[in-house]
Structures are given as C-alpha cells and as structure tokens.
Amino acid sequence: MCPSKVAQGDERGWIVPIGGAENKNGDPRILARFVALAGGPRAEILVIPTASQLRDAGSRYAQLFGELGAQRVEVVDFQTRHDGHDPERLARIERASAIFFTGGNQLRLSSVLGGTPAAQLIRARNAAGITVGGSSAGAAILSEHMIAYGGEGACPRADSVHLAPGLGLTNRFLIDQHFRQRDRLGRLLAALAYNPFAVGIGLDEDTAAFIGPDNTLEVEGSGSVTVVDAGDLGFSSMADAGGRDPVCMLGLTLHVLIAGATFDLATRTASPGALLAERT
C-alpha cells in the first residue's frame, strides 16, 4: 500500500484531507478549491460514500460539486470487497479527474477496499496526476499509516491510538481530523511516538490541507492545521509505557497553521505563505 511510482515526466496529483464538517453552503471555499483542482468546468468527480452508512452521503456531495461548477459528478459505492473488482466501477475510477471520499468510518474504507484492484487503481491515478481528497474518515484513509480510532485528550498515552494500514497515497504524513473539536492531540502524538518518521497533521473541522505534488501543504478553511514534526525528537518513553500511562516526548516541533500558511515537507519548514503576501 505504498504510493504508486510517479512516471518520468508526470507529477503526482494533489492529496486533500479535510478535517470534517466543512462549510457546505455559506462559504464552501474548501470544496470550491477541490473542484478547481479537479478541472473546474471540465471536472469529472467520482464520490465514494463507502465510509458512511447514511444513504444520502454521496448524493449530497454530488449536488454540492455540481453547484460549484463540476461538469459531471458520479457517486460509486463499494458495499462489498467484490465491488472492488467490478470492471464498471474500475472504468469510472479510470475516467475521473478527481476522487472524493465522504466521512463515516475509515475502517469501512480500509476493510472493504484494501488490497482490491480499485485501491490499486486509485493510487495509480493519483500518481498519474489526478486529485484525491476526502473529509473526516475520507481524510484518514488517504495515508499509509491511518489512525483507525483512539482516545481523547492532549496527553499521549501508551494505548491511546489504534493504527491500521490506509490507502497509502502518502507515507509522509499521519493525518487526524476533528482535531480541536474532539481533543485529539494526544492520540496523534502517541502515533508519532510509535515511530517518529512521519509528520503528523491534525485538521480542525472546516479546515483542509492541500498537499501539492511537491509535498508542500497549504491550509484552507476557517480553522487551523496543527503540524507536529517529530524529526528532532530526542527521546520518548513509549517503549516503556503501558496501558493508560502518559508518554514522555522530548524535542517535538509544533506549527499551528491557518488558511494561507504552508508547510514544506522536503525542508520541514513552515511559512506564513499567503498571510505574509497579504500584509505587504
């Protein structure tokens, strides 16, 4: 489930995790930007509502994307693992200019789609340039190491997070959502303590990280994105902790980004980005 190889001359497509509960009516700037990346008036967006158990999860996004100017929106559900092999569904993935996963339960996405031709094709299409995004559970599924579920609170505890393999569009970020609203800093830190190789991004509701082909992310929306870089972590006590024990972590780097600010994974630097440009 590692990212598909980007062919020479190609650029990977954008990866767009959204923290859930994004503004859908008054000021849908996140979804509008997603439609623009999908091709604007030429956008052909495939909505996958598999994470959800609500009947209208897909059709609601289909209507929104249509109102925001997409040329065509299709809703394709995967109810069984067999559906991940269905030629008709694969053909729809093949012709989409962008793919969007709704919220719900990320374990439904990984347990239904994981290891199927549909999952492979979505990775391949992202590597070939199309945009893939999702909200809440649809954001969690995008990375290689997915937070499946966990506890609340700001302090990392030994048992506060359950990871599962995700879709694997990126293996550089650990993604969490409803971040401030559900008090999830602790579980994101616990996941980083397991293995500090990745960068953690905690997405508030109505807030998205637009991760470009160059692995620079830019924030959009009304909340913040908390970036936790464990690259300089000097020490953690995770290996010695058990159960609800709090975990000691020394030397984390933290950035709180709002709309316009950026984080460059290659250099591991945060920048005010458009915030500074607006001021000058």
Place this chain on the structure above:
Amino acid sequence: MCPSKVAQGDERGWIVPIGGAENKNGDPRILARFVALAGGPRAEILVIPTASQLRDAGSRYAQLFGELGAQRVEVVDFQTRHDGHDPERLARIERASAIFFTGGNQLRLSSVLGGTPAAQLIRARNAAGITVGGSSAGAAILSEHMIAYGGEGACPRADSVHLAPGLGLTNRFLIDQHFRQRDRLGRLLAALAYNPFAVGIGLDEDTAAFIGPDNTLEVEGSGSVTVVDAGDLGFSSMADAGGRDPVCMLGLTLHVLIAGATFDLATRTASPGALLAERT
C-alpha cells in the same frame, strides 16, 4: 518508511524474520543459514541489540555468529535517537554484509530508530543487496506495518491488535512471532481485517521465513509458519465491531508451512518445495 528503491541491475537482499527462541546450541540451523547468506567466511555481521534490556543480548549473538564461521561480528547499540545520527555507527552499517536485530520490545526499535539516518541507511543497504534479519521483536520491526502488541487467542477481536510503523523493508507481509506458543492467530487476523492488502505470516518459535529477493519465502527451523492470505477475503465485520467483539472474516486462505516449504508472494501460491524434492 516504504522499502528503498532497488537500483537497476541490483537485487534486494534477503529479509529473515525469526519467530524467537531459535535453537542456539544443539542444531542452530536458522542462524547458520543466516551466516551463509551474510557471506559465510566473508560475513561481516552487525548485531543491533536495541530492542533488549539484557546486557548480553548482543554479545551472545556475536559469539554464536563467530562460532558459525562469520569473519567479523560487531555489536552496535542505539540507546538514544541521537545515536541514529552518529557517523561512526552509520559507517558500521555501511560496511556490514548483514544486519541482525535481537529480540526485546519492537516499540523500542521503532521509537529509537524510526526516522533517523540509521533507519534510512538500513533500508538502502537491504535494497542494495545485504541480508537483514531478526528474532522476535527483531522480526516484527522488519515490515512496514508492525504488530506492536496485542491480545491472545485464535479469534480476531476488534481491539486485539495495536499496529505501529516499522522499519519498512517490506510492505507486503505482516509479521507475527511466538505464534503458536503465545496463541496469536486472532491478533494477526485482526490486523489483516483492518486492511486485507498484506499477507500475514505467523512464525512459531525456532522457525524462520527466509524471504528472497523475488519475495518467495522458504521456511527453516523446527516449527511452522502460518501464512494467512486475505487476497480473496469476501467480507469482514471489522468496521462494525468494537471493543472485545469477535470479528467475522469470510474467505481467508491459510497455509501451514514447515521447513522446506515455500510461499511465492507474486503468484500467492504455496508449495511443498524441498519437501517434495526429498520424496522423489
């Protein structure tokens, strides 16, 4: 933490997870085969005892590998994350013909080494052809998705396994150890239920999987290797299960391999291998 790219003309080195408690005196066939893969009389083996809190964990293996004919064995511990940046230690990784991780706690390995230049270099060296193996915790760390800890029992339960990112030499196998001795089928199945893309291998004590450059594994040792292939999994109830709930999984393929038998990941087929050859 995905596997390093294998350069054109190169072959990835062997990956050798051992289920723990391997025979060290009477009939050390697993360790002898490891030394042979490391170059036999030209072997320069680096032992990493970081998982263990026993003082002699490394020196014991050093003595054994020496007795089995290795030219040179060095023990290099990584006690802190700072050690993962130490040029002297990196130089030793650079010149080793094989690397061996002792048992202990796999979260110590991932939390100390994860994301450091040492972890990157070990992946790169394996991609360039050197053998990397380990026993127990040292086996768990080898894969991309590592079983950090979990419960006992044959039945998969929603909360029976905790995954963490491992060293990432392979992302095709999920590895578990002390398999029969600690009754771990359930937790391996639970990990596969999260996302059925990988193949699970459960290693009994004194039993190893020798995974070749072509991703065919061959079993060595006195116990068995249980291979669980979820590629044809038709259904799992993981997404709807919680806590200690048992998980329904339909359509798993199971192979129990003993010494000489093989499993080819490319074709997902098991073969009696040397067992059949011996008979004819």
